[in-house]
Amino acid sequence: MEEKILEFARALRKADVRVTPSEEIDCFNSLKHISLEEKETFKTALQATLIKRAADIPVFYHLFDLHFSSGSPENDLPKKNAPLDQGSPNGEDLLDHATLAEAIDRALEEIDSNVMGLSVHVLGGNGGQLHRLIRAKGQEVGVQNMGYFLQINYYAQKIIESLDWKGIEADLNLLLKTLSEKGFDARNLGQAKKLLNYRMNLFKNAIQQYVKREFEKKDFKFKQKSAEETLLGKSLLQYTEKEVETMKGVITQLARRFRELETLRQQKARRHRFDVKGIFRKNLKYGGIPLDLSFKEKRKNKPHVVTLCDVSNSVRNASRFMLQFLYSLQDQFSKVRSFIFVDEVAEVTDLFKRYTLEEAITKAMTQMGILYDHLSDFGSAFSAFCDAYLNTVTSQTTVIIMGDARNNQYPPREDALKEIKIRAKRVIWLNPESSWSWNFGDSIMAYYEPFCDKVVECRNVKQLAEAIDKLIL
Structure with a gap:
């Protein structure tokens, strides 16, 4: 033995x-x-x-x-x-x-x-x-x-x-x-x-x-x-609940990668900023000739993220995957506000802090007071967000929107997204559909794209990983 x-x-x-x-x-x-x-x-x-x-x-x-x-x-x-x-x-x-x-x-x-x-x-x-x-x-x-x-x-x-x-x-x-x-x-x-x-x-x-x-x-x-x-290349829209569960470890790694790259991006942005007034003061002894350079010490701001995720039935399992990603993001950042929507908006930030992953996602998908069986209405959701939560968006905020932009013939209300864009540092849209299907049928991605810094096809985990690397750096 x-x-x-x-x-x-x-x-x-x-x-x-x-x-x-x-x-x-x-x-x-x-x-x-x-x-x-x-x-x-x-x-x-x-x-x-x-x-x-x-x-x-x-x-x-x-x-x-x-x-x-x-x-x-x-x-x-x-x-x-x-x-x-x-x-x-x-x-x-x-x-x-x-x-x-x-x-x-x-x-x-x-x-x-x-x-x-x-x-x-x-x-x-x-x-x-x-x-x-x-x-x-x-x-x-x-x-x-x-x-x-x-x-x-x-x-x-x-x-x-x-x-x-x-x-x-x-x-x-x-x-x-x-x-x-x-x-x-x-x-x-x-x-x-x-x-x-x-x-x-x-x-x-x-x-x-x-x-x-x-x-x-x-x-x-x-x-x-x-x-x-195989799952890395499979469409998020085709995931089963079991497959979403299987990818839990990968999702956590992606969230960690997002945090690391966002921090690196901010560090790069702070490098080599000349302090003109400082240079002038330090070089008075040389007659104003800038022999001794001075750089600004910019105040460090922790990355701030606001997420909006479509949880309508048409993208249900993709939503479960994305909600796991949002849940993991809250472990990686000190400032994350998470929201879900169909045609109304609900905040799930506190939910993600108080409950385990499984409990939080179950509650987010069933118990947040929004009408889950309604058709997606992005325009209505953006307007509701502006009315209730626009103050969560600042000049230091990266806004991430996750959804297919299929608005079911409702008014697009792109003015609401424009208002979010004006206040935010960046707006990134992750779309789980193939880009060739955008703007066909009830997809109105073209209405929203002008008010986003990046719109990225994100049909599977591989594309999400690539998007993180490309968008953050």
Whole structure:
């Protein structure tokens, strides 16, 4: 078991889970106080000692099942006292299974093990020895070099071909001869042969399962990354709620990136501002010749962000994603005011501060007193914002609007957005629709674009990340 746990720890490390030697020691110490037969207790002990980050728990569960569940290597192999499966060729019950297995074991003991070699383990159902053999053969044929799943059958066949199956067949016949000499009649010998063939087939199947499992151990992190990369390019409008949840970590990284770049932009803006009056005062001793330069120390202003997010049904799941982004922004900035709208506006800043992410988004999407089932009316929403919240926008404010600009034939009221633009430092519009669809149908992006510093197609996470890099710097 100690070797198996060390192998499990190595698999965790390969999947980018940090496991230290001291944590391995803690694990072994904890196992001294529990029964290894109690699977859930055993699993909890491993998780408590080896896993420190919640993000690594799914990896732990997946690899635990590969190493220790009913699908683990030893359980694929023949057992000495295990009966044949349902549908296995057991024939008539001339001998009960235990009696038959015991007779085979006694016959194997009488045959010189040096003569039978591998066969004594295959025909005798010695799972532990066979597992070690399969692992050794797997390393010999290069299982560790598998690159894609189509190679599973190839490497399994290489292991099978490396074994002396003619020798095993010969030893099977020798074993049957020994049983015959012990008084087995033709029917009993037929029953024994079926059991021995069944064990041989289990062994071959165990080789296939071993190779498959090795690929899954190696490939688990790759599959996670591939799935995430697929989501990065998927339209936000097509996200399911589960996929929005999956991208939570990516959203947090984007919000952090936004903060870092906004701070960097402000630092760049403060560089090399000459203080003309200061230069004149400092250089009076040189007759006014500017030999000693002076720069203005501009007061540092913390980035201030105001966000408005469309939460109408037409962009519902995209809205859930964007609300996660807004929630994360509030963790990154000290001055963020967050608003949602359909045709009316509601502030969710306090909601994001008081509740967990899941609770906050659920409340934002259902309980803010706006009519969620109404059609989007950007003009009405901008006007309502100006009437109630325009004072939140100052010359230091970056305003971010998230919506598709589909106004459902309502008046655009671009004058309201113009009023916001006049007061703000910058207005950025992130549109979750492809730019080719702008200004078709009820999209009125052209009405609003003149009052934005930037209008950016933001259909997926990749585009959002690119937008952050381009817009902030």
